[in-house]
Amino acid sequence: MLDFNSTAFTNPNTFILMGIPSLEDLHIWISIPFCSMYVVALMGNILILFIIKIETVLHEPMFYFLSMLAITDLILSTSTLPKMLSVFWFNYHEISFHACLTQMVFIHAFSGVESGLLVAMALDRYVAICNPLRHSSTLTSSVVAKAGIVVLLCGLVLVIPHPFLVRMWPYCRSNVVPHTYCEHMAVVKLACADISINSLYSLAVIILIVGTDATFISLSYVQILHTVFSLPSKDARLKTLSTCGSHVCVILIFYIPALFSFLSHRFSKHTPCHTHILLANIYLLVPPMLNPIIYGVRTKQIQDCVLQLFMTKIS
Template structure:
């Protein structure tokens, strides 16, 4: 086991990821659901990408957005889980300083990309339900490509300063990160300088991205629900409400733990650290596992393709 005593230095070559503080003895047991979610996320998202690529009938806006979301989920989960499992299973707590900054960039940048894609998918559902006759003319392939590009560029550009701001500080207190991955504020709090620039910039980015995206998603689903309640068929209303409900559930699972994690670092000193760290992992693990089911298998075209695939193998 590594000795987690603080050391005095200025430029660390490595950081030490503790894992989940206070629950070190349970790391192996905690790793079981974490690893299971990662495996399901890999299988589900890779299968989603394969189906969308091979089935030409699925080459339309909703499934283009779904393929972008699947790719983002693969990047998000893979940027954290392998190293986390190394901590849990093999007590391999060290992470190179630059590898830590790289992990930090991928986690925060693609969290921003995922948020943008959730907005795009909500807008796609809005057009499909509220204005179905103009869906194909509004969401053309070029529009889908531009929306996807904007979501990607926004996430990358707004999050790129984070590792550079972290890199400029001296670390003369300790290199021990009380987390399972290199979360921005968890790392920058170890610096022995005035980190208010980091904190303010990070908070501004969170407000900009989450505030804008949640507002757009909320407006889209309000309009969708208004349209749904005006449908003449009760079965159609229930079916659409069921689909919207599952979408909203996944969206909440992504945003609520993410906001909880971000804001706890800044404003709360009373939340038990292990609760904070566990919830900080939820938005990186649970949505990538659920998205292929909620947006994929529950979609009639993908479900039909999967059933056909399994029936062919059985026969």
Template sequence: MSNSNSTEFANPSTFILLGIPGLEVAHVWISISFCAMYITVILGNFTVLFIVKREPSLHEPMYYFLCMLAVTDLVLSTSTMPKMLSIFWFNSREIDFSACLTQLYFVHCFSAIESGIFVAMAVDRYVAICYPLRHSTILTNRMVAKIGLVVVLRGSTLALPYPFLVRRWPYCRTNVIPHTHCEHMAVVKLACADIHISSYYGLFVLLCRIGLDVFFIALSYTQILRAIFSLPTKDARLKTFGTCGSHLCVILAFYIPTLFYSLTSRFGHNLPIHFHVFIANVYLLVPPMLNPIIYGVRTKQIRDRLLRIFTHKGTTVFSWCSRSETKLHADLAGHMVLGPLP
């Protein structure tokens, strides 16, 4: 394994990921919680995709966007977790330079896509509450597909300069990255060159992802709240606002860790490095884990469908056991009457 902070080279063929510096002795214990979260991400998001596919009543814009969110969460977590667990469990720290650039691109691309999906979901709630009679004519399947395409193209385009910027810098000091995955600023800080372009571009993407997206989401919900408060009865207001509850919860679960990590990585210079790395992993794992749980608990249609699946399976198993028990009793009764078989 290539190692050492004093190794000199023009450009590395591999990078060395340290995991969480300062917490090496706790890597195994940390990996258990991360692995449990990753399993929850996989099971939860695949369950959402399965339920929406199987339930015709859920074939509408809100749930199409939810499926896009589930796929994005699966890709976002899978782009980092397998390598992270191999570091924790097998001490497999090396990552090829091209693989590092690919991982970096996927993390930033799908983070931007997820943020765009939240904007699309806010627009869907705005149309559904402010123009309920025109919702199906405004947000047709064709329009949902166009919105999804724009969200994906925007995320892909915003993340595209990252690997090119990383590749253009010379790395002559070290190839050791004090992180669990190839994060943009963690990589370019190893370059022995002026990296202001990378830093400024990172701030620009952050402004687009958090600044503009949060602005449009806030604008949508301002109009939604105005429409809700104009309703005549308290029950109608609560019921209408309840339809937005899941979306607001997943927005907070995504943007709070994202904003906190972005601020601490740029201005929290006095914070220990393991705190920065740990927050970066929370920001990549917690929202994908919470999103299907929040929608599963708070969305009646998904909750009812899930209960029907488990109830049906439970009834099937119980019926099979009952039939088996009845057959056993019949066989025993026949054996007692006819005597033992020759």
């Protein structure tokens, strides 16, 4: 049995990921739904990428952004699940200091990237519905690629200070991280120093990303709804709104768990630690699992391409 007692040191070579405190006896059972979600996320997002690559009819801005979202989801889930399962299944709790920092960057940066991609997809829907005649000339392949690069750079630039801030502090209390992965605040709380700068910077990044992205998404949909309800036909309004259904579902699936996780962590002092950790894992696992399912079920072009692919294989 691994000893989780605190040890005295200044610069740890490794951290110990505890898993889910107070639920250690249930790790195996908890791993079953987590592993299932990861498998579905892998299969779904890889299938989405494959379909978009081989079907030229899907080579348009909405599906390019969907490809970027699928890649981001694969990175987010893969950066956490394999290590988490090694903790749950094999009691392999150790993670090197630098691997911990790398995981931290991937998790927080690509969470920001996913939020930015949802903004880009909202803007795509805005142009497609409010200025349909200019859609193909405005959102060219070059513009889509540049938007993807900007979103990636914004996510990285805002998160890059995190590992440098983590490296600043001496860790003389413990190297045991009460979490399933190297979440930023879970790690720096182990430092024997004033970590106010980490807490404030982390909060500022969250407010900046969520506040800015939510504002742009809201403004886009205000304009979209204004345009849709100006259409004379009820059928036309419903048909136009249906093109936004998948995107709205994905937005809710991403932001609602994130909001619950953030609020419970920051403002609910009496919430058990294992509840915070379970919410944090749901936030990283559920969107990657559900995003390809939602787009597969609600997007006719993808449905047709998948059916055509399977019919070709069968025949």
